Amino acid sequence: xxxxxxxxxxxxxxxxxxxxxxxxxxxxxxxxxxxxxxxxxxxxxxxxxxxxxxxxxxxxxxxxxxxxxxxxxxxxxxxxxxxxxxxxxxxxxxxxxxxxxxxxxxxxxxxxxxxxxxxxxxxxxxxxxxxxxxxxxxxxxxxxxxxxxxxxxxxxxxxxxxxxxxxxxxxxxxxxxxxxxxxxxxxxxxxxxxxxxxxxxxxxxxxxxxxxxxxxxxxxxxxxxxxxxxxxxxxxxxxxxxxxxxxxxxxxxxxxxxxxxxxxxxxxxxxxxxxxxxxxxxxxxxxxxxxxxxxxxxxxxxxxxxxxxxxxxxxxxxxxxxxxxxxxxxxxxxxxxxxxxxxxxxxxxxxxxxxxxxxxxxxxxxxxxxxxxxxxxxxxxxxxxxxxxxxxxxxxxxxxxxxxxxxxxxxxxxx
Ligand code: CAA
Numbered sequence: 121x122x123x124x125x126x127x128x129x130x131x132x133x134x135x136x137x138x139x140x141x142x143x144x145x146x147x148x149x150x151x152x153x154x155x156x157x158x159x160x161x162x163x164x165x166x167x168x169x170x171x172x173x174x175x176x177x178x179x180x181x182x183x184x185x186x187x188x189x190x191x192x193x194x195x196x197x198x199x200x201x202x203x204x205x206x207x208x209x210x211x212x213x214x215x216x217x218x219x220x221x222x223x224x225x226x227x228x229x230x231x232x233x234x235x236x237x238x239x240x241x242x243x244x245x246x247x248x249x250x251x252x253x254x255x256x257x258x259x260x261x262x263x264x265x266x267x268x269x270x271x272x273x274x275x276x277x278x279x280x281x282x283x284x285x286x287x288x289x290x291x292x293x294x295x296x297x298x299x300x301x302x303x304x305x306x307x308x309x310x311x312x313x314x315x316x317x318x319x320x321x322x323x324x325x326x327x328x329x330x331x332x333x334x335x336x337x338x339x340x341x342x343x344x345x346x347x348x349x350x351x352x353x354x355x356x357x358x359x360x361x362x363x364x365x366x367x368x369x370x371x372x373x374x375x376x377x378x379x380x381x382x383x384x385x386x387x388x389x390x391x392x393x394x395x396x397x398x399x400x401x402x403x404x405x406x407x408x409x410x411x412x413x414x415x416x417x418x419x420x421x422x423x424x425x426x427x428x429x430x431x432x433x434x435x436x437x438x439x440x441x442x443x444x445x446x447x448x449x450x451x452x453x454x455x456x457x458x459x460x461x462x463x464x465x466x467x468x469x470x471x472x473x474x475x476x477x478x479x480x481x482x483x484x485x486x487x488x489x490x491x492x493x494x495x496x497x498x499x500x501x502x503x504x505x506x507x508x509x510x511x512x513x514x515x516x517x518x519x520x521x522x523x524x525x526x527x528x529x530x531x532x533x534x535x
Contacts, residue, residue, distance in 0.1 A: 124420075125191070132188045135168045136195035140203075148200035151325035152472055157281045158325050161203055166236025174211050175218070180231030185427035186361055190368035190419050197372025198379070201476030202325030204369040209278045209326070211365055212484070213240030215358040216286045216302050220345040225304065229284055241282035243273040243305075243331055244355055250274075251489050253288075254352050258333060260289035260303055265340050267291075267303055269333035272315065275483070279329035280314045283307045287331075288355055291348045298349030304342040311336030322475035360437045363484055364422040367440035370448035370480040371415040377455035377473040378408045384470075385458055395458075404458060408451045415444035435497035442490035445480035452477040 122130060143164040151158045165171060174189040175181025182188075189211050197204030214233050217225055232238040249255040258271025269289055276285070284306055291301040305312055315330030344354060382405055385396040395401050422440035425433040452474040456463040463470045481487045505511050 125187075128182075128184070129188050129191055132170065132173050132182070132184060133191040133195055136170060136192040139164050139168050139170070140195050140199035144196060144203045145199040148203070148325075149469060149472070151200075152202065153324075155319070155324040157327055158203070158206070161206070161325075162236065162239070162281075165207060170207065171210060171236035172234035175214070175230050175234040179226050179234065181234040185423070186364050187420065187423040187427055190364050190423045193365050193368040194372035194375070194416070194419070197369045198376035200325065201369060201373040201473065201480075202323040204372055205277060205323050205366075205479075206326040208362070208365040208369060209242065210240050212358065212362040213242040213278065213282065213284065213286050215361050216242075216344055216354050217304070219357050219361075220302070220350065220354045222346050224341070225344070229304070233284070238283040239278055239281055240284040240286065241276050241278040242358070243276050243279075243285050243287040245275050246272060247274050251486055253355060254300065256288060256290050256300060258287070258289040259293075260291050260301060262291075262340070263337075266337045267340060267343065269303065269305070269311070269336040269338070271333050273331040275318070275328055276331050277323075277326055277328050277483070279331055280317065280327045285312075285331065286344070286358075287333075288351045289333075291351075295349065297352075300351035300355070301348045302344035302351040302354050303338060304344065305333075305336065305338055309336055309338050320479075322472070322477070322479055356434075359484060360434045361426045363437040363441040363490075364419055364426060366480055366484045367415065367419045367422065367437075367444035370441075370444040370477065371412065371419050373473055373477050373480070374408070374412045374415060374444075374448040374451040377452045377470060377477075378405070378412050380470055380473075381405065381408065381455040381458040384462075388460075401458060404454050408454055411447040411451055415440075415447040418443050432497070432501075435494055435501075438485070438490040438493040438497075441480075441484065442487050442494065445477070446487060448477040448480055449474075 143161055147158060147161065169182065170192055172181035173184045173192055174186065177183040193204050193208045196207055210233060214230065217229055233240050244253055246256055246258060248257060258269065258273065260267045260269045269287070271289065273287065284304060287303050287305045288300055289303055290299050292299055311334045313332040313334065315332050318328045320328060385401050385405065386394055388395045418440040422436040425436040455470050456474050459468055459470050462468050
């Protein structure tokens with residue numbers, strides 16, 4: 121499969137594999153237990169240059185794209201799903217700046233993100249605005265040379281550890297389509313506080329927190345792209361490019377669980393032989409492997425679609441996120457099953473994979489939202505097809521769809 125990637129892509133994948141093997145895997149259980157930010161792993165990722173993978177060379181990065189990001193996330197997640205997202209969320213936070221920031225904003229923030237010196241988070245969701253991402257209540261009001269923010273954010277991954285925050289807030293409550301703007305907030309801005317840290321089922325190595333803005337004042341030049349009202353669009357464009365990363369996290373998790381389950385099945389003896397000899401176990405492993413492979417291919421295809429900027433990238437990213445994360449839940453659950461009673465216990469690493477997998481079906485858009493995005497885009501594409509009669513010749517007798525359409529047209533416009 122290496123032949124399918126450029127040598128540059130493989131350099132970053134291999135560096136990530138090395139960090140995952142040497143630094144992440146030995147510490148995964150520890151950070152899962154203590155639920156504290158693993159600064160030593162951040163340092164190892166920074167030292168390997170991995171935070172610069174998706175950032176253009178002119179802003180201090182390595183000039184890769186979503187594909188290279190996904191290859192790194194997959195390798196890290198194979199060892200620990202929490203570390204996979206700890207890394208990927210910096211891409212989520214920085215994509216708004218990359219996609220829509222002014223030149224000055226890019227120069228100010230991207231080099232430090234690329235070097236790993238400063239971490240970044242993405243603040244969209246609120247208590248009352250999860251799937252309904254446009255229903256935000258956090259306000260940002262202009263006051264002289266500043267914006268004043270009031271409100272709270274929920275489930276901010278990397279919050280507290282991060283120095284920079286891409287925050288989405290309502291700047292024009294009277295507008296239906298231009299209500300929201302993205303504003304960059306920095307740690308230490310007056311009135312900005314880190315709130316409650318969640319106690320989570322999985323991805324426990326990375327903090328997920330509330331953010332509070334209490335009359336938080338930031339200079340006006342923090343408005344993303346210098347243009348108000350574009351925030352919702354920028355959030356959606358960001359999520360399009362970040363969802364392949366969640367899919368890569370899921371595919372990596374699933375791959376890691378499959379590898380452990382295969383080794384365990386070969387070592388575990390029951391009825392006088394290795395359980396890997398039993399066809400029921402072989403069937404499970406084969407089905408798991410097929411799902412992992414299909415998920416990986418959709419990750420790479422959607423990442424390439426994002427990097428090429430093709431019109432179907434929104435649909436592809438949603439499909440990859442949907443398929444890979446549902447596959448990860450099935451594969452990690454089956455991996456626990458292969459481990460049997462031992463799999464249920466924390467002594468073995470496998471139950472953590474199942475716990476880490478669950479959130480991938482929920483965040484960066486629930487899989488219900490992904491299906492909605494896929495269906496909407498399918499219909500948009502279908503409405504652009506040639507006229508129905510030419511595209512799908514219908515039987516020449518009454519009561520066809522075409523006759524109903526003709527009758528409706530005649531009724532509306534009697535000749
Ligand atoms: N690219 C560009 N523009 C887009 C777009 C896209 N992919 N999708 C929508 N838009 C634009 C539309 O063109 C439209 O623009 P106009 O007003 O100019 O016509 C506007 O945005 C509104 O679009 P919709 O009517 O489709 O919006 P909607 O309110 O129906 O919402 C939704 C659609 C898909 C449900 C969206 O709200 C959504 O994606 N929800 C899920 C939110 C989400 O993923 N949250 C995750 C938070 S981050 C997180 O989880 C991170 C973490 O912890 C790691």
